[in-house]
Amino acid sequence: MVVQRVIRAVIMGPPGSGKGTVSGRISKTFGLKHVSSGDILRANIKEQTELGLLMKSCIDQGQLVPDAIMSRIILNDLRRIDHSGWLLDGFPRTVSQAEALDNAYMIDTVINLNVPFLTIKERLTSRWTHIASGRVYNTDFNPPKVTGLDDVTGEPLVQRDDDKPETVTRRLKGYETQTEPVLEYYRSKGVLETFSGTETNKIWPHVEAFLHRKFSSLSQRVA
Ligand SMILES: Nc1nc2c(ncn2[C@@H]2O[C@H](COP(=O)(O)OP(=O)(O)O)[C@@H](O)[C@H]2O)c(=O)[nH]1
Numbered sequence: 001m002v003v004q005r006v007i008r009a010v011i012m013g014p015p016g017s018g019k020g021t022v023s024g025r026i027s028k029t030f031g032l033k034h035v036s037s038g039d040i041l042r043a044n045i046k047e048q049t050e051l052g053l054l055m056k057s058c059i060d061q062g063q064l065v066p067d068a069i070m071s072r073i074i075l076n077d078l079r080r081i082d083h084s085g086w087l088l089d090g091f092p093r094t095v096s097q098a099e100a101l102d103n104a105y106m107i108d109t110v111i112n113l114n115v116p117f118l119t120i121k122e123r124l125t126s127r128w129t130h131i132a133s134g135r136v137y138n139t140d141f142n143p144p145k146v147t148g149l150d151d152v153t154g155e156p157l158v159q160r161d162d163d164k165p166e167t168v169t170r171r172l173k174g175y176e177t178q179t180e181p182v183l184e185y186y187r188s189k190g191v192l193e194t195f196s197g198t199e200t201n202k203i204w205p206h207v208e209a210f211l212h213r214k215f216s217s218l219s220q221r222v223a
């Protein structure tokens with residue numbers, strides 16, 4: 001008997017590499033629950049929770065939220081949904097976060113989107129976000145049906161404060177120093193799968209084919 005086993009995956013890549021966009025496609029195609037650290041933090045800011053108020057200036061300046069806080073939020077969230085498979089987007093972003101995750105769960109695969117920084121800078125200045133759902137649009141790539149409004153709810157879209165050019169530069173620098181070591185961490189564990197390119201629509205078929213193979217091999221192993 002082939003038993004569908006719970007899949008635990010991580011998606012990585014610099015800010016603006018298309019993690020949110022690809023995660024949406026993965027959760028639709030493979031049924032994994034999309035857990036986005038950025039969406040969780042922005043929901044806290046929108047609802048003006050104590051955590052949201054504390055973290056807002058950190059995020060607006062393009063700096064990382066402290067490891068201990070971030071790890072606690074995400075691990076609490078995962079504990080609640082652990083009966084279903086999940087895809088983590090935006091976490092872990094430091095080696096310390098990766099170790100905290102490793103102490104709690106075994107990760108099946110890490111998808112790494114390798115997109116040049118120049119491509120990213122162009123994209124982020126035209127990113128529009130529906131904060132409540134985390135849906136993202138882009139004035140060239142996937143514009144909303146009605147300019148400035150979310151396709152599903154009709155609510156207004158906003159430009160994130162941290163998508164300003166100078167903040168994007170700071171986030172990319174932070175990615176190089178703090179997050180690239182996490183790629184090495186997962187590479188040495190043999191779970192890193194890198195997809196390179198400048199267009200999500202060209203990268204996606206490779207990610208999809210890889211995950212189909214991964215899902216069937218993991219299901220067979222428990223058969
Ligand atoms: N021009 C262009 N924009 C893209 C492409 N893929 C994603 N985007 C847009 O680029 C921005 C960043 O993508 P997002 O999925 O939010 O990246 P994340 O920051 O890694 O989660 C969003 O506005 C997307 O709509 C692409 O292939 N071409």
Ligand SMILES: Nc1ncnc2c1ncn2[C@@H]1O[C@H](COP(=O)(O)OP(=O)(O)O)[C@@H](O)[C@H]1O
Pocket residue numbers: 014015016019020037038039041058059060062063064065066070089090091092093094097162171
């Ligand atoms: N794992 C994390 N550790 C620390 N800070 C985080 C983490 N995830 C998100 N943040 C904070 O939230 C901001 C936005 O994150 P995110 O939405 O994932 O950005 P992007 O999708 O553009 O990479 C980050 O710049 C950082 O300040």
